[in-house]
Amino acid sequence: MEMKSNLEVRGVGSKFRSEGVSYRDILTSNKFNCLGAGDQQPAGKIERVLEVHAETSAFFAFQEKAVVGRTTDIKSLSALNVLISSAGFPSAKVYYVGGLYVLIVFPEDYEAVEFINNQNVWKDWFSSLDMWEGQSLPYERIAWIKFDGVLVHLAENKVFNDLAEAYGKVVHASQLSPDVRNLSVNRVGVLVEHGDLIKDTAILIWKGRK
Structure with missing residues (x-):
């Protein structure tokens, strides 16, 4: 079962600048394209450091x-x-x-x-x-995790929410219902404190079967 972040801070950045995306758009997963199956996090990522002037105070x-x-x-x-x-x-x-x-x-x-x-x-x-006095805020973002490969007879909202809890606090729970026509994929919004891509595989065990 492939699970990928549908909202990644660096990817949103260019879209925010060029299209003036609102904060509500950022929360709506279908506003952004999902990462393709072949997308990978860059190998050997270099950590770049910029020393910001001590007197910097944006939006003063x-x-x-x-x-x-x-x-x-x-x-x-x-x-x-x-x-x-x-x-x-x-x-x-x-x-x-x-x-x-x-x-x-x-x-x-x-x-x-x-x-x-x-x-x-x-x-x-x-x-x-x-x-607001220019204070520093903790870093967090809402990541939309796309779940793929859960068999339809196991596709309960609780299953998806329990899986998502392994990656962060669920802030937008699974919304599967009879009104949803595409049951092959699902998305759950979680709150995370990092900017890394979420890409993982999990095993579901049901009645002794994996």
Whole structure:
């Protein structure tokens, strides 16, 4: 059974720059082409090091007018524009920064303070929320793992979710149902803390058979 990441940070980068892909597009696996069966991670990959100037502070203008938050799940992440607008902040702009993290920039600094102080509004959307001061965030990304080769009589959502848990926290569970016409492949979204390609083979054991 072949399992490959359907969303790889380096691959998304060029598409993001050239097409202006939104953070919601990044979360939707069918927006991107799957890796072909013959695709391989480059052999002998060279680690390149760049020393960044100590005074570097990208998006400095966002500071004091923005909050940085980690959403609770993909559902909250994909609906964030609507949720924040409905909370009374229609002019706020949401910037996706990887994994479950976003920057929310408000027109005025007092609006950012007002939003972060109103925990009753956002407590179900975010697991953490802080003022943006240029702080470093942990690296994480959402990888869409494509499962291929699971026999149809074993193709239950729990089987796919249990397999995906071996690679990261499941943030978008398997969605197989009678409405899905292609049962030969399936995708599950997992949260990982590395940028490496996920390519692996697993063995399913059922009634003593492999």
